[in-house]
Amino acid sequence: MLDKSYRPQEVEGKLYSRWMEQGAFACGRNDSEDAFTIVIPPPNVTGNLHMGHALNNTLQDILVRFERMRGKDVLWQPGTDHAGIATQMVVERQLAEQGITRHDLGREKFIEKIWEWKEKSGGSIIGQLHRLGASCDWNRERFTMDEGLSKAVRKVFVQLYKENLIYRDKRLVNWDPKFHTAISDLEVEQKEVNSHMWHFNYPIEGGDGRFITVATTRPETMLGDTGIAVHPDDDRYKELVGKYVILPIVGRRIPIVADEYADPEQGSGAVKITPAHDFNDFEVGKRAGLDVINILDENACLNDTVPEKYRGMDRFAARKEIVAEIEALGLLNKIEDHTHMVPYGDRSGVVIEPYLTDQWFADAATLAQPAIRAVESGQTKFVPSKWTNTYYDWMRNIQPWCISRQLWWGHRIPAWFGPDGKIFVEETEEEAFAAAEAHYGKREELTQDNDVLDTWFSSALWPFSTLGWPDKTPELDKYYQTDVLITGFDIIFFWVARMMMMGLHFMDEVPPFHTVYIHALVRDEHGAKMSKSKGNVVDPLDLVDKYGADALRFFLSASAAQGRDVRLSEQRVEGYRNFTTKLWNAARFCEMNECAVPEGFDPFTAEQPVNRWIIGEVAKCEAAVREALEGKRDGYRFNDASNAVYSFTWNVFCDWYLEFAKIPFQGDDEAAKAETKATAAWVLDEILKILHPFMPFITEELWLTLGAKRDADLVVSDWPVYPDTAIDENADAEMVWVQDLISGIRAVRSEMNVPAGAKIPMIFNDGSEAHKTRLENHWNVISRMARLESKAIDVALPKGSLQFVHDGATVGLALAGAMDLDAEKARLDKEIGKLNGYITGLNKKLGNEKFVSGAPEHVVAAEKEKLAEADVKMAKLKDAAERLSEL
The missing domain is CATH 3.90.740.10 (Valyl/Leucyl/Isoleucyl-tRNA synthetase, editing domain)
Structure with missing residues (x-):
């Protein structure tokens, strides 16, 4: 039995542990030849989850869970970056507290200290991603300093050097005088x-x-x-x-x-x-x-x-x-x-x-040419497409890439200097000594270059080094090329472009991904960029603690419109927490009414129009979500997918269908009652499936609690597939007609300020026979949801009636007996006068050039929004007053 309220703090950790224990996120769980691969942009091992990470990983997780449910063999490759200078700085700061410098320890001992720190404290962001619900294959977690990845780095450096694509030169670089x-x-x-x-x-x-x-x-x-x-x-x-x-x-x-x-x-x-x-x-x-x-x-x-x-x-x-x-x-x-x-x-x-200094450089201009052609030919596309030109601008004007860093933490450059300064570049020290001996004719002392490689050098290999390259592994064969890369625009140059260059050079001219989805920035509620100096940074985990991971995830996905920055609004996050409450209450309602899917139930043979209609609405919702997440048309549209399932769940299922269902639930027609209970339970299950990629925790909790016998947890259940006959156009037209009639009556009641408890007579004139049949068949629903006392067909409208047209028929509502018309006219006049003064004040304020030019942009925008809302309200009040004057 479901509890009265949903408490995410008690559910999320329990469910995530369950998924991990079951290996639900592991690639290779099924033998599908159809693979789907995403590589995580590896966060710095020193990092903590921020809003950019939360957005980025939520979008990845939505696609990963969606494709996993669709039966694909999914790999979401996780890991962290060694973050050269950032990590070295953390450990140097700790040593400084003890009065020690790295030079006191020496290189080897200092690096040992960093590894000790990494094992104990590094990678806390991984645990934070767990809290967000990220369903990576954590058993395959990689670190850019792992031996396998280091092997790939050495292989790439040596090969590029021997192809004259890496060289040593004296050039200007950005020099940090503190870190040298x-x-x-x-x-x-x-x-x-x-x-x-x-x-x-x-x-x-x-x-x-x-x-x-x-x-x-x-x-x-x-x-x-x-x-x-x-x-x-x-x-x-x-x-x-x-x-x-x-x-x-x-x-x-x-x-x-x-x-x-x-x-x-x-x-x-x-x-x-x-x-x-x-x-x-x-x-x-x-x-x-x-x-x-x-x-x-x-x-x-x-x-x-x-x-x-x-x-x-x-x-x-x-x-x-x-x-x-x-x-x-x-x-x-x-x-x-x-x-x-x-x-x-x-x-x-x-x-x-x-600063002019000797450094190692990669010939980026040569490496960039295949990467430019891959985008020009459509092998890889950017979404939104506007970022294509940004990519071209940089790649076509690319400068030599300084790949060396004067640090101790990182991939040490595999280059050794002979006594005369000659350089020997090999994958191992033994190979370097052998090359030197062949050159000098005798064994000479060699000194390895002290520099390490730029962090971006190793992360440029991420899509294939994490799969075992340079070894020919089954994973490399199956999961490369990866599918979509989701990342921020700020690293198109530093990471995306370099992955393209390296992938094409080392993986038989196959780019590392077919799509690059560039998400926008998460800004504060006023549209300002978040920064510590401004004091407007919001910790995503604070919002998870307060509203649950599902609410934050849904806010981020619903806000992720292509090309538009996300404005963080805690009020909207709270609104999506209310959405989880709405879903939970709907599930409790179904449970209390003993809704369950009986064995052998086939929803597509339902006979009741209301059930045939909702089954078709489920199919429409699934199609909209699937089309938006497949990325085949206009790229990935996360906001469209989110809004489609939100609208269906809240507006269609909760607000309409469950209200419609109360009539058969409480009626004497046992066949209609049984069918509706089964349909309601089936639709709720379908909602849980479609909503799961967006809100994995509450959907899994409901799935496991409501289902007496489930074949599998929701996380690995099948995505819905419906027959072409799922949508019944006749049932659809019939129920939409009923909804529109109820909505029209409710609108009049609201505009005329009819008391909520007042039941009013309805007159239905000039309707077709089909309309009259619909009215008769659904009168119980219409009268209850529109608060109607009675109906009369094709009779004269009594005095004090207000009418509107519905699908060619005239609908009259006898208001005189339900409300004091004179008092309502007086109230409207008073409201109009009061609102008119408010609008005058706003217009005066916005007409003041000093205010408009001097006030913060978000303050001016807020005043304009108030004026627009007031104008809409004024139009409605005047329309209501005009209607009353005709009675």
């Missing part, structure tokens, strides 16, 4: 900073006191200037191109070059070029053949290439000293207040420097 490593663009956070723009005068060589003015936000970098660029079409400087200026403080001659990078409309139109400390300047320097002078060390202090007084000085201290010296030399033109974006390390919190 190159970092990726994704790890750089751009922050708006109020600072200054300094304008310096550089003397023109032999110019008799002439200057060229340049501007900079980083005065300290001027010590590394090796040129000045002007636009080739800028008439002000044409005569100066090819001449030199004398670099102040340093005294170095640097050339004036023509390059389109210089913008004649910005500042003086002349730009100082520091190739070693600015990415754009580096490219200008290459085009112009300028020297590249690195003036910083790994701590972002000035090195020995600068004048002696500045050597060893911190970059920001040097900034002040350089400005003071420029001013003392009479070369400071002006200083302006200036707001600009400054790159910070998202982990270290320090300003990142473009």
Whole structure:
């Protein structure tokens, strides 16, 4: 027997453990040749579940549960990423509390400490995904530093190196002066900073006191200037191109070059070029053949290439000293207040420097070509399609990929240096020594490169390394190519594109997935991006604790419209908790009325129109959900699927069918009663099946509690399949006619403010014989649900009646005896007057330019919404008043 209320806190953990014990999520549970594979975007081992994870994993789980129920051999491959810099930082911070550094321990001992931390504390996000209901095959959980995945990483690095697609070079990278490593663009956070723009005068060589003015936000970098660029079409400087200026403080001659990078409309139109400390300047320097002078060390202090007084000085201290010296030399033109974006390390919190250093690079431009063609040919498509151009823009302008990191935690680069600096790249140390011996003719000492690989390098192999590659495993053969990748737009470049490059290169030109579904951001209720600094971050587990996992999941799926950000509304999450309550109460109603599916019951032979109609509605609901989740038309439409099952369950089944069913339940027709009880139980079972991918916990709890004999748990039950005859158009037309009649009467009662308990006479005129038959057959339902006292057919309307047209017939409602018409007219006049004042106030407020331009966007939007709602209400009140005036 069902409890009076559903308590998710008591159910969710119990059911998840049951599923795990049964191996319900394991791939290979059935021998279907039709496989369906999704790889989880591996969360950082240091991470905690946030709203982006909750959305991403909910959408994956919906597809996985749906396809599992459809009989496919489903693999949802889980795992975590070793998260190089983030993990190293966690353990270094713990050591610092003990007064120890990683250098005190040494590399091997430090890495041992990280593994110890990983085993004890790492991967807490996996347990949080369990709470969300994620049905991954957890027995196959992988970690990007597992030996199998490390083997794949070494194989890929060595092969690409020997194909000349990985090389070592001196180039600019994003350098973190705190962690002493190159970092990726994704790890750089751009922050708006109020600072200054300094304008310096550089003397023109032999110019008799002439200057060229340049501007900079980083005065300290001027010590590394090796040129000045002007636009080739800028008439002000044409005569100066090819001449030199004398670099102040340093005294170095640097050339004036023509390059389109210089913008004649910005500042003086002349730009100082520091190739070693600015990415754009580096490219200008290459085009112009300028020297590249690195003036910083790994701590972002000035090195020995600068004048002696500045050597060893911190970059920001040097900034002040350089400005003071420029001013003392009479070369400071002006200083302006200036707001600009400054790159910070998202982990270290320090300003990142473009830094010239030896690093390992992948030839991304060559690797990108097959990945571009795969999307152009339709082998892989993006949903929504607008992200295709984003992908193309980046891939067609891709730069060499810096794959090395100056960290200790990660995949150590399989490269060894000989005594003369020659590099030997092999999968194992033994193979490297063998290659070196073959080269030198004797055994020589080798030193392995200290650097590790960018985390994205190993995660780029995720779709096939997790399946056992480079070994030829049965899993690789069956589950690759994977089906759909669900991820956020922010890692299209960093992960999606790189998986495409690696997958096509190493898996016989087969892309790693046929569809990339890009979900939107989860923002706060006002549409602002969530951030700790704004204090608007919401922990999804807090919502799970409060409303249950099903309510949060359903909110996320119902909100996941393609291309539209999700605005997190706790009120809406609460609303979907109410949906679980509605479903629970409907199940209790069926249970109390002894609804059950008898053995041998065939719903498609039902005779009662109301039962034939609801069976057809079930089939329509299933078709809508299936079409939206299959992704064949317009991609995956999670919101459409969610809204279809929500609307059917709440509006059609609960609000209409169960109300209709009360008549046979309470009647004397035993055959109609038995059929309706069986149909109600069957429909409830079908709802549980269709709703399960979205709300797995409550549906499973109801399935197990209500069913006396179930062949299997709902999680592994079959998805519904219905015959073409499931929809009875005649029954559909008949019951829709009844619903519309009831709805029309209810609308009039509401508009006219008829007391809820008042029963009123109805007059039905000019209807067809078929309409009259329907009215007669369903009078018990119509009279009860519309609160009618009596019916009369084809008679004159009494005074004080209000009428409306229903499917060609005239329906009259005798209101005079059910309410005080004069009092109602007075009430309406009062309501209209009061609302008119409210609307006038809103219009005045929104007409105030100061308010509209000064108030926060969400406040203005809220006022506009209030006005729209008030206008709708006013129209209804005036319509009601007009109707009353005619009585």
